[in-house]
Amino acid sequence: MMEQFLLKGAVTELIATFDKNEKLDLGMYASQCDFQMQAGIKGLFCSGLAGESLYTTQDERIEMTKVAVEKAGGKVPVVGNIAELRLCDAKTLLQRYVDAGVDAICITQPYVLGYTPDLLFRYYSELAGMTKLPVYVYNAPQTSNTLSPALVDRIVNENENVVGYKDSTQDIIHLQSVMAGIKPGKHFECVAGSDATIFPTLTIGGCGIISLISAVFPKPIIDVCEIYFRGDIAGAFEKQKEILAIRTALKGAPFLAGYKYAASLIGLELGVVRNPLSDATQKEKDAIKANLQALHLI
Template sequence: MFKGAGVAIVTPFKNGKFDKDAYERLIDFQIENGTQALIVLGTTGEASTLSYEEREEVIRTAIEKNAKRIPIIVGTGSNCTDVAVKYTKQAEELGADGILIVTPYYNKCTNKGMIAHFTAVANATKLPVILYNVPGRTAVNIPPDVVVAMSRVENVIGVKEASGNISQILEIKRLVPEDFMIYSGNDDQVVPIYACGGHGVISVASNVIPKEMQHMCEAFMNGDVEEALRLQLKYKRFIDLLFCEVNPIPVKAALVEMNYIENELRLPLTPMEEVNRNKLAEEMRKLNII
């Protein structure tokens, strides 16, 4: 669907409601700075706390503001297969370019159940499907053999890998077709996953530094591994601070420092602790982000 840096974009709120104006500003900021795709209503977008009607407003706003400039991929996963299918059909009807499906969480499932779940969702749409492996949140890992099984489903075109397990990612690369996309789901592993045959990153950091994240990707793709590694190391502490509290708490705090959004999250998430926010702001000043 894309190569390079796609942003897992935040969902801004104001007075408890979706802040459409702020969202449109964020979208322009992303596209103007080279982001290759908008990943809407993922983990970073606080999708789990949005109603069906709010989801429609967010997706519709993204599609209309984007105006077909870059691909829009919508997170439609759920731990209930019927709900995931419902969300997927909604995204397709509204004009999304692709979907991202997270592993069922909380109730969990066997590998057989995982394949059945992903297949049911993929069969409910004509859109390209990206699997999303984030066992730190779901308590379930997508093993390579499941990824391989799903790669045989025509419209399953890739995986967002946030397991942090480089050996697993190498095994996936060894087994899947050459054109199967592998995206890093961890901002601190962009260069390592490129080295494993990856194709880019679905990035939280891109909310704040979209140009730099895309530059990192382009450098590696153009053969300048040294420059890509320089950028990976330059922003390592900043990335660490973006995950010192639960995502998207810190990245929203960073965007507040940049005057893009209000400092609002949906419960049970709460604003960043002051001591951590001060560390984040200090690092942003060091990097000339603010």
């Protein structure tokens, strides 16, 4: 059954690339995609929250997605993520992703304001009903609209082409409850949405990870999945502990800044963060560099 999964193993959440003037740099983005393909990553995830989707226009997101589709060349799946406040904008973006040639759609819940479970169900169902592509539910607590296990199961079970779940809750009880509520026989791909939860997600039947760490350091993320799939449970747990240390090092600066700085240390230019996000201070950069050196990553 694992061979039937579209997203299996390590999938990278691509990072938006801006030059020093905060203008989108597609050449830099293309190089990032090349780096991922050469590393052997199993999929490309476009315009996630960590891909600065809230700081880019739809036009910019589609430009980046087209580059990812071209660079993937049909060798690995490309997923287009929707993070919009208005349903009409979400519908427009979905159709533009389809036209750009993505292999699947991921839908993030609307953010900031609170929405009822019925409204969120209708939001996901109406979007899923627009396409024949596989659809994944993204549960991002940062939106202030965390989907309950019951709501995730309802969305998955009642929409035929909703086939998977990107879980960023970091809540193992939540995740077990979701897995328990999927109706028998339903094709379901549970993918970790946090590098901190790859191992526990795999142990309860998950199939992989949409990773931010792999944007800079793909090998340990690829390794933890492959080690687990080989049946070496103890080895996979040891690799997860290593990943936790990497994650701590990269989070030693404001959102994304640590990842972009770390990338520059290995010769992968991902540019600057876009305002109002802030860059890492020199003190933070020094600490990140020292920690990555101690982990033998640079």
